[in-house]
């Protein structure tokens with residue numbers, strides 16, 4: 328669980344945090360206020376996914392492993408994003 332930036336209580340689940348994005352926010356189960364992560368953190372999470380999707384196209388040796396590479400990169404990137412991106416008050 329992660330701290331709500333408003334009430335400082337640990338009410339935000341990892342999944343709720345991962346689900347935040349430009350169009351969605353995590354809602355605190357205690358105070359009901361909405362928080363989100365920075366656009367910078369969202370872009371940083373997306374960057375390795377883009378690399379994982381396109382790199383195998385340019386490295387023929389990686390092509391047979393393209394699908395597992397993409398799956399691993401997406402899972403790892405979302406977990407790192409969910410665990411490290413700071414929650415901010417949504418304006």
Ligand SMILES: [Zn+2]
Nearest residue numbers: 331334355358
């Ligand atoms: Zn709260």
